[in-house]
Amino acid sequence: MKILVVNCGSSSIKYKLFDVDHRRVMASGLSEKIGEPASVLNHHYTAADGKDQKLVLEGHVTDHHQGLKQIVDLLLDPQKGGVGDQSEITAIGHRVVHGGDSFHAPTLVDDDVIADIEACIPLAPLHNPANLMGIQVARKLFPGAPQVVVFDTAFHQTLPPEAFLYALPYALYDKYKIRRYGFHGTSHAFVAEEAAAFLGRPLAELNLITLHLGNGASMAAVAGGRSIDTTMGLTPLAGLVMGTRSGDVDPSVLVFLAQHEKMSAAALDALLNHKSGLQGLCGVNDMREVIDKIEAGDQRAETALAVFAYRIKQYIGAYTASLGRVDALVFTAGIGENAPLVRERACQGLEGLGIAIDSRRNARRAEGVQEISTADSRVKVLVVSTNEELRIAQETKQALEKRAG
Numbered sequence: 478m479k480i481l482v483v484n485c486g487s488s489s490i491k492y493k494l495f496d497v498d499h500r501r502v503m504a505s506g507l508s509e510k511i512g513e514p515a516s517v518l519n520h521h522y523t524a525a526d527g528k529d530q531k532l533v534l535e536g537h538v539t540d541h542h543q544g545l546k547q548i549v550d551l552l553l554d555p556q557k558g559g560v561g562d563q564s565e566i567t568a569i570g571h572r573v574v575h576g577g578d579s580f581h582a583p584t585l586v587d588d589d590v591i592a593d594i595e596a597c598i599p600l601a602p603l604h605n606p607a608n609l610m611g612i613q614v615a616r617k618l619f620p621g622a623p624q625v626v627v628f629d630t631a632f633h634q635t636l637p638p639e640a641f642l643y644a645l646p647y648a649l650y651d652k653y654k655i656r657r658y659g660f661h662g663t664s665h666a667f668v669a670e671e672a673a674a675f676l677g678r679p680l681a682e683l684n685l686i687t688l689h690l691g692n693g694a695s696m697a698a699v700a701g702g703r704s705i706d707t708t709m710g711l712t713p714l715a716g717l718v719m720g721t722r723s724g725d726v727d728p729s730v731l732v733f734l735a736q737h738e739k740m741s742a743a744a745l746d747a748l749l750n751h752k753s754g755l756q757g758l759c760g761v762n763d764m765r766e767v768i769d770k771i772e773a774g775d776q777r778a779e780t781a782l783a784v785f786a787y788r789i790k791q792y793i794g795a796y797t798a799s800l801g802r803v804d805a806l807v808f809t810a811g812i813g814e815n816a817p818l819v820r821e822r823a824c825q826g827l828e829g830l831g832i833a834i835d836s837r838r839n840a841r842r843a844e845g846v847q848e849i850s851t852a853d854s855r856v857k858v859l860v861v862s863t864n865e866e867l868r869i870a871q872e873t874k875q876a877l878e879k880r881a882g
Contacts, residue, residue, distance in 0.1 A: 478496075478497045478498055478567045478568075478874055479494065479495065479496055479497070479503070479560060479565055479566050479567055480494075480495050480497050480566070480567055480568050480569070480570055480870045480873050480874060481493075481494050481495075481552065481566050481568075481569050481570070482494075482495065482569075482570045482571075482572070482866045482869045482870050482873070483545070483569060483570070483571050483572075483611050483615055484571070484572040484608075484611070484866070485541060485571075485607045485608055485610055485611030485614075486604075486607050487603070487606075487607045488509065488510055488511045488512055488513065489507060489508060489509045489510075489511060490507070490508040490511070490541060490544050490545055490548060490611065491506075491507050491508075491866075492505060492506055492507075492508075492548055493505040493866040493867075493870070494552055494558070494559065494560075494566070495866070495867065495870040497870050497871060497873075497874050500867060503522070503523070503558050503559065503560075504520065504521065504522040504523075504551070504552060504557065504558030504559055505520075505521050505522075505866075506518060506519050506520040506521055506548065506551075507519050508538065508544045508545075508547065508548060510538075511538050511539075511540065511541060511544045512538070512539065512540060513537075514537050515535065515537075516535070516536060516537055516538035516544070517533065517534070517535050518533070518534040518535075518538075518544075518547060518548070518551075519531065519532075519533055520532040520533075520534070520548075520551050520557065521558075522557050522558025522559070523558055524556075524558075525556075530557075530558075532551070532557065534547065541610050541611060541614050542614045542617070542618075545611070545614050545615065545618055546618060549563070549618055552566070563619065564621070566619065566622060567622065567623075567877070568622050568623045568624070568625055568873050568874075568877055569615045569619055569622055569623075569624050569625070569873075570583075570625050570626075570627060570869040570870055570872070570873030571586075571608065571611055571612050571615070571624065571625065571626045571627065571869075572608065572626075572627060572629070572663070572865070572869055573594060573604075573605065573608040573609070573612075573626045573627070573628050573629070574601045574604035574605055574608060574628075574629045574630070574660065574713075575597045575600045575601035575604065575605050575628070575629065575630055575658065575660075576593075576594070576597060576626075576628030576629075576630045576631055577593070577596070577597040577600060577630070577654060577658070578634065578654055578656070578658075579593050579596075579597070580593070580626075580628045580630070580631050580634075581631055581634040582631060582872075582876075583625050583626070583627045583631075583872040583873060583875060583876040584625065584626050584628075584876065585623055585624070585625055585876055585880060586612060586616070586623075586624035586625065586626055590626065591609070591612070591613075594608070594609050594612075594626070595609065600654075600658070600711065600712070601712070612624060612626065623876075623877060623880075625872070625873040625876045625877070627663060627868075627869045627872045627873065628662065629660040629661060629662045629663060630658045630659060630660060630662060631662055632659075632662030632663065632665055632666045632697075632704050633657075633658060633659030633660075633662055633665075633697070633704045633707050635703040635704050635705065636657065636659070636704060636705060636706060636707070637705065640657065640705060640706045640799075641656045641657040641658075642656055642657075643655060643656065643657070643710075643711075655711055656711065657707070657709075657710045657711065657715075658709070658710065658711060659695065659697065659704065659707035659708075659709050659710070660693075660695060660707075660709045660713045661689040661693070661695045661697075661709070661810075662704070663865045663868040663869060663872075664687075664689045664809060664810065664863045664865050664868070665687045665689060665695075665697040665699065665704065665707070666868060667863055667864055667865065667867070667868040668687055668689075668807050668809045668861040668863050669683075669685050669687055669699045669702060669807065670702075671846060671861045672685060672687075672805055672807045672846065672859050672861055673702075674846075675846040675848075675859065675861075676804070676805065676857065678804075680701065680702040681701045681702055682701065683699075683701065683702075683804045683805070684698075684699070684700050684701070684800040684801070684802050684803050684804050685698075685699040685803070685804060685805050685806075685807055686698055686699070686792075686793060686796045686797070686800070686803055686805075686806050686807070687699055687807045687809065688789065688806065688807065688808050688809065688813050688823075689809055689810045689813065689863065690717075690789075690808065690809070690810050690811070690812035690813035690816075690819065691720075691810035691811040691812055691813070692719060692720035692721070692762065692763070692811070693713055693719050693720070693722070694708075694716070694717040694718070694719045694724075694810070694812070695707060695708045695709045695713070695716055695717060696708045696716070696717065696789070696792050696793075696796065698796035698799050698800050700800055705799060705800070706795075706796060706799050708724075708792055714749055714750060716788075716792070717785075717788050717789060717792070718754050718755065718758075718781075718784055718785045718788050719754045719755070720754050720755055720756060720762035720763065720764075721750065721751050721752065721753060721754045721755070721756045721757075721762045722749065722750055722751075722753060722754045723748075723749045723753035723754055723757070724754065724788060725788070726749070731745050734748070755767055755781050755785065758777065758780065758781035758784060759775065759777040759778040759780070759781040760777070761778075764785075764811075764812045764816055764819065765816075767781055767782055768782070768816065768818055782818075782819070782822060783822070785819070785822075786819065786822035786823045786825070789823040790823060790826075790827065793806070793823070793824075793827065793830070793832070794830065797830055803830070803831070803832075803856050804856065804857065805856060805857040805858065805859055806824070806832065806856060806857070806858045806859070807859050807860075807861050808820055808858070808859065808860045808861070809860070809861050809862065809863040810863055813860065814860055814861075814862055814863075817839045817840050820834065820839055820849065820858075820860070821834060821836070821839055824858060830856065831854065831855030831856045832850070832854060832855075832856045832858060833850060833851040833853070833854040833858075834849055834850060834851065834854075834858055835849060835850060835851045835852075838850075845862070846859055846860070846861050846862075847859065847860040847861075
């Protein structure tokens, strides 16, 4: 079964074509700067001789329809990692950021689903319109292929009311569905399953804390494969310190700034989402640059890392209490997979919770799942490479199989 996974941003299209049964990527790429004069498409594929190849196409791409058509033309060329005929692509899987409380599982697209995704736009105004655009374009280009949507929020729909409700007037939940939704669900679900396979135990028996640490960052408490709590909230702003996002702040800070700095709602939104986090604390939003600054003796960068790691520790403690027993911490995503210093700082001093990292294991880079805890650590500490696109492809296949009965 060959499934194309599409992830549309406001000016980009990220894609991967999978041979799902063999977990093999046939081709992948990223079309960027759509609508700008200098659009660029980077296409990666495996040639007939088994070598990885890259093709770069430059030139103005006016819109997502033209951008996806350009991608489809490449995917229909067997010499460039594609298929010989469009009918060989069984289905299209789409990432959609926000599904509100309407979607709990991968869903086949129809007009009612499109309307429900549109209804969630106020909850994710920067993401859902672009995701929806990709679905609409793909429906036109692949009229005979089923379209399946996989929601970032769906994995966290198992949160109990005490975890997802805010202590606001209940009428606001009834009217606007203001609640904790959580995000990065495909990543949290994928690495939880990979961790269980590595540990050789059924996921249903495990209690895990998964840490998706990238420019956007979130954690989840996963009990028996079900998310019971997560750090992000109504939007992806809450919880951990991120590249440019503040994470948790006292809500009264916004009132204070509105009164004393005369900041509008739009200005406050920009401050919290684009000018805070690591960027606000030390002037750079990339953890690699933060670590470079630390090595050069920059004290603000050192403080930024301390704040970043301390927030993670707080949630490890909170989720240990929520779960009652933790079998493993699972680090993933760009920072989680590639920054040993961050993993070390996040787990430092947690021996009382049964968490201890082996410094040599932590410093070593390895393919696949990596165990970095000490031999006597009660809680296993793992590094797992996430693969959200593969998870979307797998869930797309499951949705098709469910439809078939």
